[in-house]
Amino acid sequence: MPKKTILISGVNGQLGRKVKEALLHNNHFNVVGLDIDELDIISRRQVEEKLQEIRPDVLINCSAYTDVDNAENEKEMALKVNQKGPLVLAEKCKMFDTFLIHISTDYVFSGEGFRPYIENDPIRPVNFYGETKALGEESIQKTYSNAIIIRTAWLYSEYGKNFVKTMLRLGEERKQLGVIDDQVGSPTYAGDLADAINAITIQYFNDDDFARGIYHFTNEGVCSWFDFALKIQQIAKNRVKVNPIPTSDYPTPAKRPHYSVLDKRKIKNQFHIAIPHWEASLANCIKVLKKSK
Ligand SMILES: NC(=O)C1=CN([C@@H]2O[C@H](COP(=O)(O)OP(=O)(O)OC[C@H]3O[C@@H](n4cnc5c(N)ncnc54)[C@H](OP(=O)(O)O)[C@@H]3O)[C@@H](O)[C@H]2O)C=CC1
Numbered sequence: 299m300p301k302k303t304i305l306i307s308g309v310n311g312q313l314g315r316k317v318k319e320a321l322l323h324n325n326h327f328n329v330v331g332l333d334i335d336e337l338d339i340i341s342r343r344q345v346e347e348k349l350q351e352i353r354p355d356v357l358i359n360c361s362a363y364t365d366v367d368n369a370e371n372e373k374e375m376a377l378k379v380n381q382k383g384p385l386v387l388a389e390k391c392k393m394f395d396t397f398l399i400h401i402s403t404d405y406v407f408s409g410e411g412f413r414p415y416i417e418n419d420p421i422r423p424v425n426f427y428g429e430t431k432a433l434g435e436e437s438i439q440k441t442y443s444n445a446i447i448i449r450t451a452w453l454y455s456e457y458g459k460n461f462v463k464t465m466l467r468l469g470e471e472r473k474q475l476g477v478i479d480d481q482v483g484s485p486t487y488a489g490d491l492a493d494a495i496n497a498i499t500i501q502y503f504n505d506d507d508f509a510r511g512i513y514h515f516t517n518e519g520v521c522s523w524f525d526f527a528l529k530i531q532q533i534a535k536n537r538v539k540v541n542p543i544p545t546s547d548y549p550t551p552a553k554r555p556h557y558s559v560l561d562k563r564k565i566k567n568q569f570h571i572a573i574p575h576w577e578a579s580l581a582n583c584i585k586v587l588k589k590s591k
Pocket residue numbers: 307308309310311312313314333334337338339340359360361362363364379383401402403404431449450451452453454458459
């Protein structure tokens with residue numbers, strides 16, 4: 299296979315960095331990673347210039363506005379990055395015939411369901427971040443069919459700001475912690491999602507029956523934020539006491555869905571992807587974090 303060029307936008311984010319690491323293992327890929335300083339996804343001019351210059355076969359969009367609480371106040375900015383950004387990328391990928399992989403979220407769902415959400419379940423976000431991500435999905439779907447949207451949830455990695463790193467810090471600083479036990483979902487190690495994106499990218503070049511559209515990806519297993527926090531402290535051997543609390547005891551500017559488990563059968567069947575359980579991936583990530591301390 300001649301070398302293929304893969305462009306990653308938002309490469310300095312926690313997912314962007316893991317995607318770059320995963321793709322760099324593939325000798326057939328020429329990987330270019332850019333972040334907002336070189337490729338601002340809301341700038342039509344900049345996106346067109348970069349696609350003209352780099353001519354990527356695939357663009358993996360890891361950039362987004364991800365501060366769920368601040369999105370309630372910084373509405374204009376959140377909307378620009380999460381709705382206009384994907385629209386611009388879809389328009390320009392269409393112009394250059396570049397396959398687009400975009401990432402979305404479990405927060406597009408209301409959380410009122412009682413079984414894992416499948417890809418074509420109706421969406422109804424309960425916060426503004428979720429609304430902007432839903433609009434981003436819609437913009438891509440209306441504009442460009444040579445695209446895949448992967449919804450994921452509760453993402454963490456060694457990099458950036460995330461729940462695991464917050465809990466590890468609080469576990470060392472505090473004697474007690476209250477964590478919500480009535481919001482349930484599935485944690486996702488960004489390295490596992492990056493491996494899935496790598497597998498999908500390879501299949502895009504090799505599979506004549508390659509199916510576009512929306513897919514769900516998280517780690518296997520289901521837990522509450524409380525279960526997740528408890529396991530983090532256990533693995534890290536922190537002595538902090540973790541107490542379960544209801545959502546009403548932890549008020550936040552943005553409402554969160556109570557149940558946002560995603561059904562992953564479609565991605566597993568279509569791309570033959572084996573997904574690790576969240577507890578196994580969490581242990582691996584914490585081991586890496588402890589080593590680098
Ligand atoms: N984090 C999570 O728990 C979850 C995330 N997702 C989705 O996964 C994807 C990756 O998230 P994650 O890695 O956690 O996000 P991060 O916030 O870690 O990274 C996002 C990156 O995008 C950059 N960025 C922001 N605005 C722009 C812009 N206008 N143009 C180009 N780059 C920009 C950010 O730069 P800077 O830091 O300078 O602003 C940052 O480097 C996103 O689509 C997110 O919505 C889905 C479910 C869960």
